[in-house]
Amino acid sequence: MNSKKVILSLVLATMALISCNKDDDNNGPAPVPDRDREEVKAESDSTITAYLETHYYNYEEFDNPSEDFDYKIRFGELKGENADKKSLLEDVTVQEINFADVNYKLYTLVVREGEGKQATYADSVYMNYNGRLFNDERFDGSVTPLWFNLPGVITSNGITGTVPGFANGVNSFKGASSVSLNTDGTLKFSNDYGIGAVFIPAGLAYFSGSQGSIPAYSSLIFTMEIFDVIENTDNDRDGVPNIVEDINKNKILRDDDTDSNGTPNYLDIDDDGDGIPTREEIIINADGSIEYLDTDGDGIPDYLDADS
Template sequence: MKLRKILLLLIVVSTVFTACEKDDGVGDVVPLRDAAEVYEEDLIDIETYLETHFYNYEEFQENSPYSLENDEFRIVFDTIAGDNADKTPLKDMVNLKIVPFDGIDYKLYYLNVREGLGKEIHFTDQATLIYEGSSTIDNYVFDSAVNESQFNLLTVGSSSGVVPGFQQALVEFKTSDSFTVDDDGPTSYHNHGIGAVFIPSRLGYFNSTLEGVPNYTPIIFKFNLYKRAILDHDIDGIPSWMEDIDGNGDVYDDDTNGNFTPDFLDNDDDGDGYFTKDELEYSQYTIIVGDPEPIFADNEFESSRQENNGVITIKTVIITDRDDDGVPDYLDIDTIPES
């Protein structure tokens, strides 16, 4: 799947993209151009597209946003012309966020058709969704998944992740809040996020060639976001999103014990000789599908959930601070686990 982006840790740190799965539709790279110059061209391309295209909002508005009918809604873009000359352009409907990347503040436009009523998705999570990727040049579809697919949003070492523009858009949406399993097997998700994102090439594939899409081309992803799985990359009990200590959206620059291993890959975050997982407390809840969600304590966070035959098991981590100094035990070298 071309949505996946395989990057080595060194590449992540230096923010130089290199595609490596040619049989996945990503071809050879070409010589690098100046990123600022390319961005200027991309922004003109994207904003022109937003001014001259609309989506099938009238079909969505036929029903209430969170109706069962809209659970199956799919975004379709078309040109504002002829019979569609009076349609509202995307430019009047999209949201904008600024994404700092490699020294440039990129404008990332995204279309929030429906935010979703489920869980927030973190930039380190795994997402389950359907999607379609296309070019802004001619709407050429270079990738799609009509059946639910899973993607890790964060690239770690040689594991696959997604391009930054897609990651940054998904975190603005929420998952479904419920689902039903049809008699013939398929799962129907309800009240999930539905949207699209318009990605400058530097936040996409930049100088890598996609099949049917020239390099340095802005791209679009439409998506329906169904589920999340909270990831704990070092299996230390702390969800990876919580290891972004400074809250800047980058887990690679958080290294509490200064051992040159980011906290989210370090199983002894404070370097006190005790495993992080032993400096935490844990709890577990069991509910039935459709039951109210459990209420967590202020220092308690969901670490995983599993559903089996209508029974949902939710595991949580409890962040303790036994000496009340404002530093969690697992980050406090002066506090050792209780025996």
């Protein structure tokens, strides 16, 4: 499967699958409404915690790596001769992400944090990944490292980017401390890059939308290696970094649209829709610091204030 079609072709989790037929023409089945998000959340939590309680990762190989160790995460069941190993539940960290008015638990396994630049959900990262369902069926993955713009870019098919759970899992890691460019355009990096996994509830994945071999309402597992990070990514090049465009601070950029024009702020060069480009309503100093002007003193910076 083409990796970009799965990771980069994000179906917005808040979008229902709607039939093209009108309700009154009787030419097809009626649209099926989304299931209740809280109900799906409870199912996802049960699936994820059950997996974490009954599985382990190859931490012993990471603790004492052999010369030929590939630094790849492998999961196994806690049974037989492996029954006494440490469960994943003992190692994961949990962060709460509010999306579509529901508080979700996102579970992240940090095997190695990394020693380089800090990744955030708003940045572009150079990485490897592998995606699996909770029945261990692999649905996607990269063979060689790829650049991912985590929040997404505008294409002919709309905004494409990673699902919220993936982007917020990546922000637990850093890249390698040393990164250089090879003659073929690929990157060479030191062996201190971030390594881990994220366990994503359906509500922070594709929810009611199916993707290839991923059924609707599926929780997902991604293992990942983070090699390099473009810090303070600014998709629309308006001078305001993506992460600052997260106005409501919910770690999701697509629901911040100050002028309600359908284009989220991080992709909008005129965030407040007043006809003055955002770049002209801020000051970028020589040292790179940014001053957010508020000429009318109402507590709202000019670039977000249509009547400033």
